[in-house]
Amino acid sequence: MNYFYISRNIFNLIIIIIQIQFVIPSNEIFATTYYIDATNGNDNNSGLSPSSAWQSINKVNNFSFASGDVIAFNRGQTFTGYTLTPPPTPSGTNNCYLTFTSYGTGNFPVIDGQGTRPAASFLNLDYLKFNKIKFYNGDSDTPFNSYGSHYMEIDSCIFDAGFSHTAAYIGHAFYLILRNNVFENGTDTQHGLYLGGGGHQLIEYNKFINNDGDGIHTNVNVDTHTRIIHPIIRYNWFENNSQSYQDQASDSAEIYGNVIINKLNGWGPAMAISYESGYNDLAAANGMIYNNTIIVHNVNASSNTGIYFYGIPQIDGWIVKNNIIYLADASGGYFIYQQSGGGTNLTFDNNLYYNSSGTPQWYLRGTSYISFSNWQSAGYDANGKYADPLFSNFSNNDFELTTGSPAINEGQNVVGLTRDILSNPIIGNPDAGTYEYEGQNSSSIKLNASVILAGCYANGTMSTNLLSRGFLPQNQPYITAPWNYNGSESLTNLPSSTVDWILIELRSDSSASTMIARRTALLKSNGSIVDLDGTSPVLFNNVPPGDYYIVIYHRNHLSVMSANKVTFTSNITYYNFTDSQLKAYGTNPMENLGNGLFGLYPGDGNADGIISQSDITSVWLPQFLTGIDGYQYADFNLDGAVTASDNHIYWLLDEGLSSQVPK
Numbered sequence: 001m002n003y004f005y006i007s008r009n010i011f012n013l014i015i016i017i018i019q020i021q022f023v024i025p026s027n028e029i030f031a032t033t034y035y036i037d038a039t040n041g042n043d044n045n046s047g048l049s050p051s052s053a054w055q056s057i058n059k060v061n062n063f064s065f066a067s068g069d070v071i072a073f074n075r076g077q078t079f080t081g082y083t084l085t086p087p088p089t090p091s092g093t094n095n096c097y098l099t100f101t102s103y104g105t106g107n108f109p110v111i112d113g114q115g116t117r118p119a120a121s122f123l124n125l126d127y128l129k130f131n132k133i134k135f136y137n138g139d140s141d142t143p144f145n146s147y148g149s150h151y152m153e154i155d156s157c158i159f160d161a162g163f164s165h166t167a168a169y170i171g172h173a174f175y176l177i178l179r180n181n182v183f184e185n186g187t188d189t190q191h192g193l194y195l196g197g198g199g200h201q202l203i204e205y206n207k208f209i210n211n212d213g214d215g216i217h218t219n220v221n222v223d224t225h226t227r228i229i230h231p232i233i234r235y236n237w238f239e240n241n242s243q244s245y246q247d248q249a250s251d252s253a254e255i256y257g258n259v260i261i262n263k264l265n266g267w268g269p270a271m272a273i274s275y276e277s278g279y280n281d282l283a284a285a286n287g288m289i290y291n292n293t294i295i296v297h298n299v300n301a302s303s304n305t306g307i308y309f310y311g312i313p314q315i316d317g318w319i320v321k322n323n324i325i326y327l328a329d330a331s332g333g334y335f336i337y338q339q340s341g342g343g344t345n346l347t348f349d350n351n352l353y354y355n356s357s358g359t360p361q362w363y364l365r366g367t368s369y370i371s372f373s374n375w376q377s378a379g380y381d382a383n384g385k386y387a388d389p390l391f392s393n394f395s396n397n398d399f400e401l402t403t404g405s406p407a408i409n410e411g412q413n414v415v416g417l418t419r420d421i422l423s424n425p426i427i428g429n430p431d432a433g434t435y436e437y438e439g440q441n442s443s444s445i446k447l448n449a450s451v452i453l454a455g456c457y458a459n460g461t462m463s464t465n466l467l468s469r470g471f472l473p474q475n476q477p478y479i480t481a482p483w484n485y486n487g488s489e490s491l492t493n494l495p496s497s498t499v500d501w502i503l504i505e506l507r508s509d510s511s512a513s514t515m516i517a518r519r520t521a522l523l524k525s526n527g528s529i530v531d532l533d534g535t536s537p538v539l540f541n542n543v544p545p546g547d548y549y550i551v552i553y554h555r556n557h558l559s560v561m562s563a564n565k566v567t568f569t570s571n572i573t574y575y576n577f578t579d580s581q582l583k584a585y586g587t588n589p590m591e592n593l594g595n596g597l598f599g600l601y602p603g604d605g606n607a608d609g610i611i612s613q614s615d616i617t618s619v620w621l622p623q624f625l626t627g628i629d630g631y632q633y634a635d636f637n638l639d640g641a642v643t644a645s646d647n648h649i650y651w652l653l654d655e656g657l658s659s660q661v662p663k
Contacts, residue, residue, distance in 0.1 A: 031068035031459050035103060036060065038077040050074070050103065057082040057111070067096040070460075073133060076106030084111055084120040096468075097153070099129040108158060113138035115163045124148040131155050137162025142194070144168040150198075153177040153496065158184075165190035167211070172221050173198040177496060179205050179535070186211035189242065197221025197249075199229025204535070208238045215241040220249040220282050227251040227282060234258065235421045238270075239397070246272040253287035256414070257421050259399060259434050261295045262304070269308035269337070270294045273315055283314035290414055291322045293399045293434040298329050309346065310339035319347045322411030324389050324399075324433035327355040338364040348380040350412045352432040354388050385410060389433065400435045407432040423536040423572070438570070443544050445568040446537040450527040450576045453499065453557050454591040455602030455650050456638040462499045462525045469640040471631045476520035477555060478503045482607055489520045495534025497525045500638060504529070504538060505551035510561070510585070510662045517543045523554075527578055537572045545569050549585075551661055552577065555607055556633050557600035558659040561585040586660025602636040603651035609659040611651065620647055 034047040034054065041047075041055035047063075054060070057079050060071055065086065073079060084100075102109050111133060113119040119135040120143070122128060128149060135144040135157065142164050146152070152173060159167040159181065167183045170176065176198065183192030183206065192208040195201065196219045208215030215238040218228055228250045235257045238244035244260040247253060255271075262270040271294065275283030294306045306325035309315055325335045335353050338346065346364075353360060353372065362369040362380070369375040372386035390405040392398040401407050411430035419425050420436040425444060431437050456463045466472045472494050478485040483503055502523045508514040521529050521538045529552075531538050547565040563585050566575055577583045577590070578597050584590050590598035603611040605619030620634035623642040634642045636650035 031070065032066070033070040033072055033459070034060075034063070034065075035072050035074070036079070037074045038079050039074075041074075057084050061085050065098055067098060067127070070099045070101060072101050072103040073109035073111070075102050075104040075109055075132075078110040078112050080112045080114055083113065083117045085122070086125070097127045097129040098125075099131065100133060101129075101131040102133055108132050108134045110134045110136050111143075112136045113143045113162075113164070115139065118145045119143040121145040122147075122149050122152075127151045129153045129155070130157050132157065134158040134160065135168070136160045138164040140165060142166045142169045144170075146173065147171040148173075150174040150176075154179070154181060156180045158182045159192070161185045161187055161190070161192075161211075163187065166194045166213075166217075167192045169194045169196070171196035171198070174200055176201040176203075178203045181206045183208045183215065184210050186213050189213040191215070191217040192241065193217070194219065195228065195231070197226060197228060199231070201228070201231040203231065203233045204235045206236045208236060208244065209240055211241040213242055214246045215244045216246070218247045218249050218284070225282065227285075228253070230254070243272055244270050246274060247284040247287070248274050249282055250284045251286055253284065255287065256290045256292060256417065257434055258292045259295075259397075259421070260292055261397065262297060269305045270296050271306065272308045272310070273318060274308075274310050275315060283316075284318075285314055286317040287319075288414075289318065289320045289323065291411060291417060291420075291430060291432070291434060292324075294323060294325045295399070296325070296327050296333065305334040305337045307335075308337045308339075310337075316345050318345075321348070321350045322414065322430055322432050324352045324354075324407055326353075326389065327358065328394075329357055333358075334361045334363050336362045336364065349383050350410060350432065351381055351384045352389055352407050352410055353381075353384070353386050356388075360386060383410075383412065385432075399433065401431060401433070401437045403439055405431075405437065408437045418533065419531075419536055419539070423531075423539070425539050425541060443542050445540050445543050445545055445570070446572045447504070447529075447540065447550070447568070448537040448572050448574045449504070449529045449550065449552070450578050451502070451523065451529065451552050451560070452527050452578050452593065452597060452599030453523070453554060453602065453638065454593060454599035455557060455636045456499060457593060457599055460595075462523070462527070463638060464497055464499055464525050465639045466500060466631065467494060467496075467498050469629070471629070471640050472498060472500065473631060476501050476503075477631070478520055478553070483553065485518055485520065487519055489532060491532055495522065495524075495530075498534070499523045499525055500554065502529055503553040505553065506540065506543065507549040507551060507561075508546075510549060512663050516548070543568075550575055552600070554600060556605055556636055557602050558589075558604050558609065558611065558657065559661045560589050560600060560659070561661040584660075585662070589660045591654075601654045601657050603654040603657075604659075605634045605636070605651075607633070609661070609663075611654045611657045613655070615651060616647060620651065 035050050037053035041053035043054050043059040045052040047054040111119040115137050118138040161167040166186050186192050189212050191213040192211040192215045194217050230252045232254045237259050239261045240263050242263050260270045273284050362375050385406050387406040389407045390402045392400040408431050409429040410432035421434050424436045476489040501520050503520050506517045517540050545568050547567050550562040553559045591601050593599050605615035623632050623634040629641045632642050636646040
């Protein structure tokens with residue numbers, strides 16, 4: 001173990017004990033991981049290591065956790081006997097989450113309701129995270145029940161209804177993030193995800209498959225009778241659901257970049273915009289449906305259609321554009337069907353329609369249109385097309401576009417649409433449908449990289465105090481010396497889990513004079529460097545595939561460069577600085593953080609590449625004396641305050657070190 005790593009922890013302990021004149025860092029320093037092992041655990045154990053794990057969910061339900069704690073279930077095991085229902089006290093606070101996750105190897109741990117109880121139930125608990133767990137086979141309603149829990153993040157979990165009706169019910173949730181999950185096997189015409197009320201939800205990169213009802217079903221809040229406010233549903237895959245998406249109660253929804261394939265011989269439309277029959281004064285309104293690929297199989301009735309608007313007049317203000325709607329094996333059905341009396345002020349444009357074997361049909365408020373020219377003559381899709389989209393491999397559900405596709409450049413620009421479901425950049429006018437044609441993108445590369453800033457790292461994660469305290473700037477901060485980077489990267493809303501801005505440089509050789517591209521990106525708390533949408537690999541436009549050095553800069557940590565050139569292809573390129581000193585150029589270029597992890601040295605307040613006395617006299621001391629919290633260069637642990645700990649711990653132990661990136 002590295003000398004600096006040991007000394008830093010000793011200093012931390014001393015400072016905590018004597019509490020000398022500065023603020024203790026965030027609660028995440030005191031976060032604890034508790035382990036649950038259904039086979040070898042014992043509830044009388046401490047739970048503080050895999051070898052001393054607890055055994056039961058009941059132990060979890062009756063333990064008082066602190067904000068930031070992690071509850072980890074052993075992989076390859078099934079946990080039964082109790083519904084996972086922690087008491088209200090463990091609710092996370094101020095962006096400091098209580099996390100439920102897994103450890104070990106093998107399949108995700110399964111929390112099984114055994115058909116008699118929800119596998120998990122979370123009511124009125126804020127700041128919760130779930131990661132790599134399977135929730136299975138609840139009671140007649142659902143295996144996963146949540147209500148009134150805000151700021152919840154669920155990533156890479158599986159929700160399997162089993163013998164339940166709905167795979168997951170989430171009600172009255174504000175600032176919800178669902179990402180990379182699977183929602184499957186809803187029964188008795190019930191759903192993958194039932195979303196009831198709330199607002200500002202981000203639902204992306206999930207799979208909704210094999211549900212007897214809707215992949216996603218939205219409804220009003222049953223208590224407040226209010227719509228769901230501005231949900232964003234993007235880059236998801238819907239397949240073999242009777243209805244892929246039914247929106248009964250949203251306001252200003254954005255639905256884009258999804259692949260939607262209706263159930264073979266299904267009874268409903270691929271997408272339905274409607275009203276909640278129990279609350280006839282409310283309906284989905286003012287939304288946008290764009291850049292989706294909608295496939296409807298075996299169409300034989302009006303209810304089997306691409307997008308179906310039905311209900312009362314409040315279904316109003318929807319904009320439908322840049323979509324591909326494809327009817328396959330169709331003896332009937334419609335691309336668009338709007339029930340009589342079902343709303344006004346609907347806009348259709350730049351869509352691409354195709355019926356592979358039948359007559360093209362649209363139906364709006366009592367009028368049927370049986371040709372595309374009739375549809376256009378009525379004032380719809382003035383810039384749309386009726387043509388075969390020329391998918392890459394339709395029979396195998398590969399809906400990427402091929403050369404000559406009429407969908408290429410068919411769309412119109414939409415604010416915020418910068419990439420497709422595969423993170424390919426939008427070049428020129430967007431293509432219709434979910435996929436941007438790659439043939440016009442041969443001079444772009446994508447980087448998926450990871451680094452750790454040692455100054456804000458503790459217990460397996462980096463703190464996001466700058467984000468939670470509102471100190472992170474909306475514009476990239478590397479415009480000043482010594483970087484002098486004039487990029488225009490800017491965000492109105494910074495993604496959750498953002499630690500700070502990072503500057504990335506690509507070089508054709510080791511010296512700075514060979515720099516070929518630079519741009520800023522975002523560093524997440526798990527170490528991943530992502531593009532401005534908070535999830536995608538970092539795109540370098542107009543940079544051809546080739547071999548390049550990767551240089552990572554941070555405003556008050558020492559920069560690093562990849563030990564060797566990295567080969568970039570037209571696919572995503574991966575590079576992880578965190579798992580070995582040998583990944584970075586030079587001798588011991590990074591700090592040993594323990595547990596096989598390495599990070600960038602903190603303490604370079606003036607960003608000259610050397611941690612020296614001038615960082616204290618010219619940067620730390622003036623900022624310390626002002627006592628002003630904020631986005632400060634002398635804030636080496638990134639907690640939003642310049643304190644004595646930034647000097648005594650995060651600068652002092654690294655004094656004399658310098659970046660080994662060649663100049």
